[in-house]
Amino acid sequence: AHRIIIDTDPGVDDALAIMLALASGQLRIQAIISVAGNVTVEQTARNACRILELADRTDIPVYAGCARPIGHTSVSASHIHGVTGMDGPDLPPPTMPIQPLHGVDYLVEAIRTAPQGSLGLVMMGPMTNLALALIKAPDIAPRVRQVVAMGGAWSEGGNITPTAEFNFHADPEAADIVLRSGIPLTLLPLDVTHQCLTTPQRLARLRALPGRCAAAAVAMLEHAGRFDLAKYGWAGAPLHDPCTIASLIAPDLFGGRQVNVTISLDDALTRGMSVVDWWGTTKRPANAMFMRQADADGFYDLLSTHLARLP
Ligand code: BDR
Ligand code: CA
Numbered sequence: 359a360h361r362i363i364i365d366t367d368p369g370v371d372d373a374l375a376i377m378l379a380l381a382s383g384q385l386r387i388q389a390i391i392s393v394a395g396n397v398t399v400e401q402t403a404r405n406a407c408r409i410l411e412l413a414d415r416t417d418i419p420v421y422a423g424c425a426r427p428i429g430h431t432s433v434s435a436s437h438i439h440g441v442t443g444m445d446g447p448d449l450p451p452p453t454m455p456i457q458p459l460h461g462v463d464y465l466v467e468a469i470r471t472a473p474q475g476s477l478g479l480v481m482m483g484p485m486t487n488l489a490l491a492l493i494k495a496p497d498i499a500p501r502v503r504q505v506v507a508m509g510g511a512w513s514e515g516g517n518i519t520p521t522a523e524f525n526f527h528a529d530p531e532a533a534d535i536v537l538r539s540g541i542p543l544t545l546l547p548l549d550v551t552h553q554c555l556t557t558p559q560r561l562a563r564l565r566a567l568p569g570r571c572a573a574a575a576v577a578m579l580e581h582a583g584r585f586d587l588a589k590y591g592w593a594g595a596p597l598h599d600p601c602t603i604a605s606l607i608a609p610d611l612f613g614g615r616q617v618n619v620t621i622s623l624d625d626a627l628t629r630g631m632s633v634v635d636w637w638g639t640t641k642r643p644a645n646a647m648f649m650r651q652a653d654a655d656g657f658y659d660l661l662s663t664h665l666a667r668l669p
Contacts, residue, residue, distance in 0.1 A: 381668050389419045510548070558576040
């Protein structure tokens, strides 16, 4: 099994991604670290605990990480995920403890103590925690097996500004640090997540699943879906973060290229934009596997069969 740490800001799609990871026998989740993003870091930590309690997996420790991005005073996408960050289901307040150690310190310690190249990181929110860990302890970079992250956008532009995707726009400095770190990186950008739409038929299949986890997932999707439908006028809302976990469980679901990706930091028009050298027009070396194709039916198939395994 792949040993992973999940860094996340739940978040409706983060919650589904965590469930997918919990349901997979191929992944061993060592810990979950929360970050400020969709809602505050306190709330994202509590939301992670809620999912673990729902799935009967309180053996997985939850750490709270950074309270704000490097270059902004705050950030939020509660207009999409609701004030709790996971609006929809009626989940009780969590009772499991949040670990006392700061998420960044945990990350440094976990990477240093894991066998060289054994630990993977899955990033589902702004990359603040990993960026600060890399600043604090540059020795960890060559020890990480890989980073799989939801972030960036190329062919269709952004979802929070015309040019930038939310996670990269929320903390462009952090994304820049991770992209320059030399850690093997796989990006699941809007290019693929916007292909993985929660159509009525796919939602109906999820609704038919037994178990309280699937029921909570559907309640969240129905809440978030309404908003996105109004925004995009599509046949269903995109499902972003579960693409990271799906790419680890079933790599054939996604296709892309090793390319150079650079983050725009300074221009108001393009701040947080992922500039992708898809055609190799610069001499900049490749630093990421940038995904652009997705097998959406295969992805929803994987999601349904996995959620069916949870309580
Ligand atoms: C990303 O933004 C967040 O709102 C989602 O959870 C996802 O990680 C998509 O742009
Ligand atoms: Ca997220």
